[in-house]
Amino acid sequence: MRSKARKVAIAGVGNVGSSCAYSLINQSICDEIMLIGRTPDRAVAQALDLSHGMDFVQSRTRIYTGTYEDCTDMDVVILCAGGYPTEGKDRIGTLSLVYDIYKDMIPRIMNSGFQGIVLAAANPVDVVTYMVWKLSGLPRGQVIGTGTSIDSSRLKTLLCEHFPVDPRSVHGYVLGEHGESQFPAWSHVTIGGKPIRDILAQHPARFGHVKLEKIAEQTKNAGWEIFTRKGSTHYGIGNALAYITRSILNDEHRIIAVSAVLEQEYGQSGLAAGVPAIITRSGVKEIVELNLTPLEEQQMNFSCRTIRNAIEQLSLG
Ligand SMILES: NC(=O)C1=CN([C@@H]2O[C@H](COP(=O)(O)OP(=O)(O)OC[C@H]3O[C@@H](n4cnc5c(N)ncnc54)[C@H](O)[C@@H]3O)[C@@H](O)[C@H]2O)C=CC1
Numbered sequence: 001m002r003s004k005a006r007k008v009a010i011a012g013v014g015n016v017g018s019s020c021a022y023s024l025i026n027q028s029i030c031d032e033i034m035l036i037g038r039t040p041d042r043a044v045a046q047a048l049d050l051s052h053g054m055d056f057v058q059s060r061t062r063i064y065t066g067t068y069e070d071c072t073d074m075d076v077v078i079l080c081a082g083g084y085p086t087e088g089k090d091r092i093g094t095l096s097l098v099y100d101i102y103k104d105m106i107p108r109i110m111n112s113g114f115q116g117i118v119l120a121a122a123n124p125v126d127v128v129t130y131m132v133w134k135l136s137g138l139p140r141g142q143v144i145g146t147g148t149s150i151d152s153s154r155l156k157t158l159l160c161e162h163f164p165v166d167p168r169s170v171h172g173y174v175l176g177e178h179g180e181s182q183f184p185a186w187s188h189v190t191i192g193g194k195p196i197r198d199i200l201a202q203h204p205a206r207f208g209h210v211k212l213e214k215i216a217e218q219t220k221n222a223g224w225e226i227f228t229r230k231g232s233t234h235y236g237i238g239n240a241l242a243y244i245t246r247s248i249l250n251d252e253h254r255i256i257a258v259s260a261v262l263e264q265e266y267g268q269s270g271l272a273a274g275v276p277a278i279i280t281r282s283g284v285k286e287i288v289e290l291n292l293t294p295l296e297e298q299q300m301n302f303s304c305r306t307i308r309n310a311i312e313q314l315s316l317g
């Protein structure tokens, strides 16, 4: 019998926060969810709305509202407070807004005595992950960003428009920034264990129309394609957050492309970036270092430089 309730707090209950709660509930990933909203009334309404579906799900999740000061015994705190750029396609454009939010929020969470895992979705997520690590003083493995998990899933989904398999049978990662400088590490993308480039080379008549550069571009633009049509993207990232949270709470050791604080992995330091990592009860247990081709190394260096330049705009000490 489980002795301790699995508790998750969600800070920011807009589209992403509420979709994340919905995924956690429908997949029975935790026992309790505490919603923390800037507008208490909205948080109460979200908690009530989510609770009213409890008769129809597999197991009961207790949903209630709270404050940053109530995070003491949370296993995971998920950060969804943030905003979207008002113009252009650059997530880094929201940096000063999120810095103002998190430099107030993180000390309040830490002053509660919280010692769990922080999981950030707010953009620019790699910068937010590094900022939260600095502001919290937590060990680096305990601060995780959703990073390129959503981009990796988008890549697999797009590939399966051309290859007749389930996206979960495609393996590989988008690396670097969850943003404009991201790139798929094509040298490690496999379908049924076969490198994708070998499949293309061996079956020109069947797959000659598949252009990897075009798929990389579509992957990068996928969020904006949704955003320009409906003003936010939230279901996909809600599932990504639930998937990462499940690997944490169940100590699953899944390898997921998350934003992790790097200390010499991939030759990079002083930032967080999207890399494959083993996710366990203690957070990032280990970063998986892929052997990149010279071109992929250049792409990784460029992407990390982009994130580091944004971090340098902040005074994080
Ligand atoms: N990592 C990813 O792949 C994705 C990240 N996002 C990011 O997630 C964040 C949230 O997006 P949405 O939920 O769609 O936005 P939203 O506008 O629906 O919700 C934002 C929430 O942040 C809260 N908030 C704003 N300022 C605050 C403050 N000063 N203190 C406390 N809470 C505050 C608002 O009250 C609201 O609940 C954004 O940063 C967005 O860019 C969104 C989609 C995908």
Ligand SMILES: CC(=O)C(=O)O
Binding pocket: 091, 123, 150, 222, 223, 224, 227, 233
């Ligand atoms: C908004 C965002 O970061 C995304 O959907 O990719």
